[in-house]
Amino acid sequence: MSRRSRGSNVWQVRASALARNTHNLIRSIVDDLKVEPNPEKPFIALSVGDPTTFGNLNPPEQVLQSIRESIDWNKSRSYGPAVGHLDARQAVAEYSAHQGNVAAEDVILCSGCSHAIEMVIAVLADSGQNILVPRPGFMIYKTLAEGLGINLKYYNLLPDQQWKADLDDLESKIDDDTALIVVINPSNPCGSVYNKEHLLEILDIASKNRVPILADEIYEHFVFSGNEFVAISSLSKDVPVLTCSGLTKRFLVPGWRMGWVIIHDRNDILGKDVRKGLINFASRILGPNTLIQRALPSILRNTPQSFFDEVVLFIESQAKLAYSELRRAPGLRPIMPQGAMYMMVEIKMSQFPKFKNELQFVERMVSEQSVFCLPGQCFDCPNFVRIVLTVPEEILLEACRRITVFCKDHIISGEKLKGIDANVVTVANEPKVICGLSRVA
Ligand SMILES: *Cc1c(COP(=O)(O)O)cnc(C)c1O
Numbered sequence: 319m320s321r322r323s324r325g326s327n328v329w330q331v332r333a334s335a336l337a338r339n340t341h342n343l344i345r346s347i348v349d350d351l352k353v354e355p356n357p358e359k360p361f362i363a364l365s366v367g368d369p370t371t372f373g374n375l376n377p378p379e380q381v382l383q384s385i386r387e388s389i390d391w392n393k394s395r396s397y398g399p400a401v402g403h404l405d406a407r408q409a410v411a412e413y414s415a416h417q418g419n420v421a422a423e424d425v426i427l428c429s430g431c432s433h434a435i436e437m438v439i440a441v442l443a444d445s446g447q448n449i450l451v452p453r454p455g456f457m458i459y460k461t462l463a464e465g466l467g468i469n470l471k472y473y474n475l476l477p478d479q480q481w482k483a484d485l486d487d488l489e490s491k492i493d494d495d496t497a498l499i500v501v502i503n504p505s506n507p508c509g510s511v512y513n514k515e516h517l518l519e520i521l522d523i524a525s526k527n528r529v530p531i532l533a534d535e536i537y538e539h540f541v542f543s544g545n546e547f548v549a550i551s552s553l554s555k556d557v558p559v560l561t562c563s564g565l566t567k568r569f570l571v572p573g574w575r576m577g578w579v580i581i582h583d584r585n586d587i588l589g590k591d592v593r594k595g596l597i598n599f600a601s602r603i604l605g606p607n608t609l610i611q612r613a614l615p616s617i618l619r620n621t622p623q624s625f626f627d628e629v630v631l632f633i634e635s636q637a638k639l640a641y642s643e644l645r646r647a648p649g650l651r652p653i654m655p656q657g658a659m660y661m662m663v664e665i666k667m668s669q670f671p672k673f674k675n676e677l678q679f680v681e682r683m684v685s686e687q688s689v690f691c692l693p694g695q696c697f698d699c700p701n702f703v704r705i706v707l708t709v710p711e712e713i714l715l716e717a718c719r720r721i722t723v724f725c726k727d728h729i730i731s732g733e734k735l736k737g738i739d740a741n742v743v744t745v746a747n748e749p750k751v752i753c754g755l756s757r758v759a
Contacts (some may be wrong), residue, residue, distance in 0.1 A: 340465035343457045344696045353681045355688035362717045364705040365692045367506065369570050369659065374710045375632070377570045378625040384613035394612035400600040402427025402578075402611055409615035410578050417535075417549040417561055417580060424581045426596050427614075429606040431536045431577035434562035436462045438532050438579055441595040442560070443468045443497035449532075450491050451500045452483065454507055454662070454699035456534070459500060471496070472698060477653055477664065481510035485519055492527045499529050501550055504537040507697050507704040508662050509637070509655020511545045514553065521550065521557050530558040530588070536567050536577075539626060541657035542634040551582040558583045558592075565610075567659070568626065569617065576610045633659050636707040636714055643718035647725040659707050663691070667701050669730050676701055679728075686727070687720040 348365070355361040369375045388394045401407070407425040414420045428434040435458060443449055445467030451459045453472035460470055473488040475481040488499070501520060504511045512520075524531050533550045541547045551559040564577025581593065637655050644652040644663055651664040665676050673679040680693045680703060694702035707714070 336465045339467075340461060342461050344692065347677075347693060347696050351677070351681055351684070353684045355684055355690075356686055359688040359720070361684075361688045361690070362709070362713055362720075363690050364709060364714075364717055365690050367660070367706060368572050369567065369708040370572065372709050372713065375570050375629060375708055378621055380620045380622070381569060381571070381613075381617050384616040384620070385609065387616070388609050388613040391612060394609050396608065398605045398608045398611055400603075400605040401425075401597055402605060403608070406611040406614040407578075409618045410580070413618040414549075414561070414563070414580055416538075417551045418554075418582055418584075420580055420582075426579045426581075426600055427606050427611060428564070428577045428579060428600070429603060430572075430575040431534070431562050431564040431566055432458050432462070433575075433603075433606070434564065434577045434579045435459070435532065435534065437596055437599045438560045438562060439463055439468060439498065440466060441592060441599050442530060442532075447495045447497045448493070449498040449500060450488065450496060450529075452502055452505070454694065454697035454702065455500070455502055456506045457697060468497070469495075475505070475508060475510070477662070477702075480656065481505060481508040481653070481662075482512065482516050483520060485523060488520070489523050489527070492523075492529060496527070496529050498532045499524055500532045500534060502534040503550065504540055504547065504657035506537065506658055507660045507692070507699075508653070509658045509660050511541045511547060511656040511658075512550075513546070514548050517548060517550045517553050521554055524557045525555070530560065533559050533561040535561055535563045537658040538563055539568060540630060540633070540659065542630065542637065542655070545656045547657070551580070554582060554584070556585050556587070558585075558588045565614075565617070568629075569621070570629070574610050575607060576614065577606075630657075633707050636709075636711065637661055639711065640705060640707060640714055640718055643715065644721065647718075647722040648729045649725045650721070655707075661705050661707060662694075662699075662702050663705060664702050670725075670728050671730055672728060676703060679703075682728070683721065683724050687724045689717045689720050689724075691721075 404422055406427060408422040410425045411420040411422045428437060439449060439462055448469040448471050449463055450471050450473050452475050454475060463470055471491045473491050474484040476484050531550060535549060539547050551561050559582040561580040565574055566572045579596065640661055641652050641654045644650050649666045649669040653662050655661050665679055670679060677693045677695060680691055684690050691703035691705050694700050
């Protein structure tokens with residue numbers, strides 16, 4: 319049937335299949351939560367993955383100055399090449415030297431890291447093919463792939479092994495139609511940082527099965543003390559790696575929309591075809607923002623290391639704070655992150671029988687304690703919530719305390735608490751708990 323129904327007397331216009339099949343899972347889950355915060359407690363959102371939300375983290379003056387200079391430079395108003403200005407690509411190549419040999423020609427500038435991811439997916443996969451993505455993992459992959467008819471297959475990350483990939487599961491999910499393996503390191507939402515050995519194990523599977531890797535390294539260098547960030551491309555002998563990154567998280571400027579793809583292809587497996595494909599795809603938006611591009615060499619070369627160190631140190635101390643607070647909350651198991659800016663917290667749902675799932679737990683916590691965490695369902699990971707560590711210290715502390723009170727109010731019994739932590743205040747004599755017990759019995 320033609321989409322334009324001229325015969326009928328109503329004029330109707332329908333959205334395309336691509337539009338109808340493009341969904342933002344976080345938005346749809348969050349928008350469906352119909353809860354009002356407790357009016358007696360100020361609302362705290364531990365859900366927003368935007369480090370600028372609370373105003374406590376700011377880019378350094380040099381970065382802002384680079385943009386001011388770019389505004390005054392007339393040339394920053396004109397169109398640039400679709401893949402970006404050569405001097406900006408050169409600056410990204412130098413900034414990314416830890417990834418292996420990178421030349422300016424290997425860099426394609428994009429409108430944010432998510433645009434970089436979209437380019438790689440769209441250029442490497444056809445409708446009907448699949449990409450392997452980590453579970454739990456950042457859901458932009460679902461948003462970007464599904465509308466294009468590209469299937470998502472999930473490989474599990476193991477919470478008891480600091481969220482390493484389940485390698486057997488990963489390998490078992492590969493089939494003839496697998497176009498890409500996505501590796502998010504450091505991870506959103508887990509905060510895990512993979513060591514060399516583990517990255518080599520992943521590369522080994524990719525090499526044996528001849529599947530290229532999309533490395534989402536937007537949190538590159540965002541690692542806590544005692545951990546080391548290693549770019550997976552720097553270890554690859556043969557597997558083509560397309561690394562996606564950008565200014566967004568590390569420079570605290572998500573709204574500036576500046577990201578890039580870096581092509582690592584030592585053995586020329588992707589060849590001219592894929593490079594040409596990426597260049598073709600870049601032309602769909604006539605290239606990214608030139609105001610930021612013109613400032614990029616100065617931003618990447620002149621930002622002092624002390625700025626990065628301070629931000630990471632702050633997030634690490636927030637992680638320690640949230641971990642030590644929530645470890646004492648009955649029924650919760652926080653998993654200490656090694657980097658990025660998030661922490662996953664397991665909710666032992668069997669100890670909260672009045673809630674059907676973590677979604678209900680999260681909803682009730684908003685209505686009673688005015689604290690909102692992202693439910694694990696947003697990452698296809700039920701029984702967990704993700705908290706954001708970039709909020710100011712006193713707000714994080716207050717939120718953790720309220721979460722602890724909430725858990726004590728709703729946990730099933732004092733019996734089950736035994737052995738969790740000697741410091742936990744027993745709640746066995748609270749009427750609510752007795753209710754919970756009788757329901758289970
Ligand atoms: C934030 C984020 C992105 C998107 O970054 P933008 O530059 O804002 O598009 C991509 N991947 C992960 C894992 C992220 O957390």
